[in-house]
Amino acid sequence: MNKSKTSFSENCYRILKRVPKGKVTTYAEIAHALGKRSYRAVGQAMRRNPYAPQVPCHRVVRSDGSLGGYAWGLAKKKALLRSEGIKIQGEKVADLSACFKRLSL
């Protein structure tokens, strides 16, 4: 039998897939949804991005509303988010509170 991969990264993608289109989340929120405080490790998993572009890692931004980073290029991330109806100003999300998706309940 195949043992389920319970890697930290795998869990991150699972939570990330939970975010609908037109919504965004933060690294801290994903970690919190996992019941962990490893905000940084979440970003690490995205940077490697072993499941790109299957996982909408472009919907993850920083708590401050800044875009953070993107493995394929920050400019690309801005275009994608804007394409989903998210307003972006400069390098930050204009209405983070509006499109913020709370994973932990």
Add this chain to the structure above:
DNA sequence: TATTTGACCAAGA
């Protein structure tokens, strides 16, 4: 195994 790294966060100056 130990050390370094990083798409972070919060607080302080």
Add this chain to the structure above:
DNA sequence: ATCTTGGCCAAAT
């Protein structure tokens, strides 16, 4: 408002 510092944790080297 910006810049710096410390902390935090998993993955990579």
